[in-house]
Amino acid sequence: MGEQQDEQQDVITVLVTDHREVEQMFSQLEQMAGDASEQAKTLAEKVVIELVRHSVAEEEYLYPAVREHMPGGPELADHEIAEHAEAEETMKRLEALEPADDEFWPTLRSLMQQIRHHVDEEENDLFPRLRLACSGEQLIELGGKVTRAKKMAPTRPHPSAPDTPPGNKLLAPGTGLVDRMRDALSGRGR
Numbered sequence: 001m002g003e004q005q006d007e008q009q010d011v012i013t014v015l016v017t018d019h020r021e022v023e024q025m026f027s028q029l030e031q032m033a034g035d036a037s038e039q040a041k042t043l044a045e046k047v048v049i050e051l052v053r054h055s056v057a058e059e060e061y062l063y064p065a066v067r068e069h070m071p072g073g074p075e076l077a078d079h080e081i082a083e084h085a086e087a088e089e090t091m092k093r094l095e096a097l098e099p100a101d102d103e104f105w106p107t108l109r110s111l112m113q114q115i116r117h118h119v120d121e122e123e124n125d126l127f128p129r130l131r132l133a134c135s136g137e138q139l140i141e142l143g144g145k146v147t148r149a150k151k152m153a154p155t156r157p158h159p160s161a162p163d164t165p166p167g168n169k170l171l172a173p174g175t176g177l178v179d180r181m182r183d184a185l186s187g188r189g190r
């Protein structure tokens with residue numbers, strides 16, 4: 001079944017798929033640049049949700065493996081985690097803005113720059129080295145963990161549920177989307 005297939009994917013495939021999905025949303029947003037519509041806000045929130053989900057999964061499963069198995073792993077993991085924290089600061093500034101605000105599009109552009117740097121670094125350096133340092137079996141086991149971690153996302157409580165309620169409750173304005181996503185995903189605050 002679908003779930004089992006997902007869990008057979010190695011961690012690099014799972015994370016690269018995330019990167020491509022996020023890049024697709026970035027391209028859409030670039031085409032909307034300067035647009036003050038609600039649609040731009042909705043898409044920006046969607047990308048933030050995906051990015052937090054991706055970051056939490058990497059922090060919980062990828063970076064511990066990097067630390068354990070890769071030469072120079074601890075330093076590399078620290079570097080990536082510091083960059084996640086920077087991107088998260090940008091996401092927190094973004095969540096407080098509306099597309100009509102002067103800072104909305106510049107902040108979104110900063111976020112895109114930070115994430116594209118992250119993607120480039122992982123795909124061109126970290127992932128090839130991880131592939132050398134781990135067995136295929138280890139990578140598939142990690143892929144299963146990451147896939148399951150991402151499913152804990154509160155936006156889709158049930159596979160058949162649409163993207164909207166109760167997911168839209170999560171998107172209520174004026175409440176910290178990034179923090180609530182992170183809490184829900186990591187079990188923090190439960």
Ligand SMILES: [Fe+2]
Pocket residue numbers: 015019054058118119122
């Ligand atoms: Fe990544």
